Amino acid sequence: MPVRLGILGCGNVGASLVKIILEGQSLIESQTGEVLEIAAIAVRDLSADRPVWVPRDLLTDDPFAVVTDPTVDIIVEVMGGYDPAKPLIEEALRSKKSVVTANKSLLSDYGEEISQLARSQGRDVFFEAAVAGGIPLIRSLKVSLAAERVRRVTGIVNGTTNYILTRMSEDGVSYSDALSSAQELGYAEADPVADVEGFDASAKAAILASIAFGRNVMLQDVSREGITGITLDDFAFAKRHGYTLKLLAICEWIESEGDSEGKISVRVHPAMVSLTHPLASVRDAFNAVFVEGDAVGELMFYGRGAGGLPTASAVLGDVIDAAHNLRFGSTERHMARP
Ligand SMILES: NC(=O)c1ccc[n+]([C@@H]2O[C@H](COP(=O)([O-])OP(=O)(O)OC[C@H]3O[C@@H](n4cnc5c(N)ncnc54)[C@H](OP(=O)(O)O)[C@@H]3O)[C@@H](O)[C@H]2O)c1
Numbered sequence: 582m583p584v585r586l587g588i589l590g591c592g593n594v595g596a597s598l599v600k601i602i603l604e605g606q607s608l609i610e611s612q613t614g615e616v617l618e619i620a621a622i623a624v625r626d627l628s629a630d631r632p633v634w635v636p637r638d639l640l641t642d643d644p645f646a647v648v649t650d651p652t653v654d655i656i657v658e659v660m661g662g663y664d665p666a667k668p669l670i671e672e673a674l675r676s677k678k679s680v681v682t683a684n685k686s687l688l689s690d691y692g693e694e695i696s697q698l699a700r701s702q703g704r705d706v707f708f709e710a711a712v713a714g715g716i717p718l719i720r721s722l723k724v725s726l727a728a729e730r731v732r733r734v735t736g737i738v739n740g741t742t743n744y745i746l747t748r749m750s751e752d753g754v755s756y757s758d759a760l761s762s763a764q765e766l767g768y769a770e771a772d773p774v775a776d777v778e779g780f781d782a783s784a785k786a787a788i789l790a791s792i793a794f795g796r797n798v799m800l801q802d803v804s805r806e807g808i809t810g811i812t813l814d815d816f817a818f819a820k821r822h823g824y825t826l827k828l829l830a831i832c833e834w835i836e837s838e839g840d841s842e843g844k845i846s847v848r849v850h851p852a853m854v855s856l857t858h859p860l861a862s863v864r865d866a867f868n869a870v871f872v873e874g875d876a877v878g879e880l881m882f883y884g885r886g887a888g889g890l891p892t893a894s895a896v897l898g899d900v901i902d903a904a905h906n907l908r909f910g911s912t913e914r915h916m917a918r919p
Contacts, residue, residue, distance in 0.1 A: 583618035584904040587647035587678070589669060590660035591624045591631055591640070594683055594710070597889030598657065598896055600633040609897075615904045621647045623660070631647035632889070637891065648673040653913070655903050657896060658682040663690075670695060674702045679903040679912075682895055683710035689800040693789060705912050707899035712785040713738055713868045715823050715891025716884040717898065721871070722792045723913075729874040731793040734832040738785040740866030740886045741769045741776040742828040746851075747864045750816050750825055770868050778807035779828065779849040787829035790847040794834055796848055806850040824853040825861050 588595055590716070602609070602617050610616050622635060641647060648656055648669050655788035656673040658680060660666055666687055670680050680699070688695070688711050699706040709719045713736065722731070722840075737743050741763055748759035760777065763769035775781045783803040790798040808828050819826050829852045835844045854861045859881050863869040868886030874878055883893040906912055 583616040584654050584900075584907065585618050585620040585652055585655055586655050586900065587620055587650060587653040587673075588622045588657045588659065589644050589647065589666070590658070591622050591635060592659070592661075593632070593889040594892045594896065595622065595657075595659040596632045596635065597893035598659065598725060599635055601890070601893055603634075604903060611891070613901045615901055615908075620650065620653050623647050644669050645672065648678065648730075649676050650801050651676075653678060654845040654907055655679050655681065655900060657900060658684060659896065660684075660744045661686070667691060667695075668708070671698060674698050674704055674706070674798060678916070679705040679707075679907060681705075681707045681899040681903055683708065683892055683896055684789060685781070685784040686800075687885065689787040692788060692799075693797040699912075703912060704904055707903055707904045707913070709899050710786070710879055710892045710895035712829045713870055713882070713884070714869060714886040714888065715894050716870065716886065717895065718870055718882050719788075720791055720898070720902075721880075721882065725879065726872070726874060729877055730751075730834075731872060731874045732834055733873045734789050734830075734870060735860065735873075736782075736785070736789065736868070736870035737860060737863050738789075738828055738830045738832045738868055738886060739776055739779075739782040739828060739872065740868055741773065742779075742782070743766050743863065743868070744866045745777070746808060746811070746826055746828065749811070749813060750820075751864075753813060755813065756811060768804075777809050779805045780805075782828060782830045784850045785849050786832055786849050789830065790832035790845060793832055793872075794845050796845060798845070802847060804848040804850070808851055811851055819853050823856050825856060826851050827854045827860060827863070829854070829860075830850075 622639045656678050744763050745759040783805045786797045786803050787800050830849045831844045869883040871881050
């Protein structure tokens, strides 16, 4: 029996997902044993051009009909934002569908609430693509490092700001010229505030800390400073002392005597990174996350943190996991690790 997908959104990520499912059906089946069938794709504008070929008869502008369709098994939410994404995900879970989402903003505010609903319905919510796009990070933290005492997670999780800082550092261009270049290349939005003021990285830091430490960390818990105040003088000073500047998301578990639970600190700010540290060599729009654990030691995950295809690849991995779980009547771990 094919697993039927309802896809909410057909923009950068949704269209790439449709493309890799339609073009890769036989590979997906031979490698995973799952046959995926796209049941419907919800969009806002039915007449808009799509970046890839999409079967027109699958398009609908009624996302609520998709999430309540009894023939749909898994909902993929790649529309973004809070409303209607949140009520749609909730309705999907109440309709006993598993959910895959790439929506970092929603998860950083409501991740635990949505996970609890999923648990109560015996369904999955997977969100590998919400942090660091195509890098398989969330599953590594949740599954491979499930029993690890993670001490610190340090990430370059926003490609736009890393691109801007790379141009400033390597080409000696000012912040505003580097930002313009990022906008010309499509790395930065016309309104770049979410990236350059660190909001996007903070949402990802909240999700990462929740997973790494098994706590419910929300966006409002993250202390935040962006890169708008960084100058070429700062880079010159850093370089003289053997450092460069990166916007880091830092999630730390802090042990204190008599407090076995420990405390956690989650923050996003520009930081001096030693030129000998692996994170210093992460250039342009790439992302990397450095994990330190008691037994495993140091790990680094590196790759493309955004872009339609890398992000869709992470979404597809989640879809396959959710499909396996539906087939075997099981569910996976949700937002926090316990
Ligand atoms: N782009 C990336 O590289 C990336 C990386 C990691 C995570 N993400 C996350 O992935 C999600 C999608 O990002 P994206 O870049 O693909 O966004 P996008 O290009 O703006 O696409 C959004 C899609 O959702 C549809 N949509 C929006 N509101 C809708 C509504 N009320 N009803 C029905 N359809 C609606 C839009 O329809 P129309 O096309 O008809 O307007 C569009 O197809 C976001 O949560 C984002 O944070 C993106």
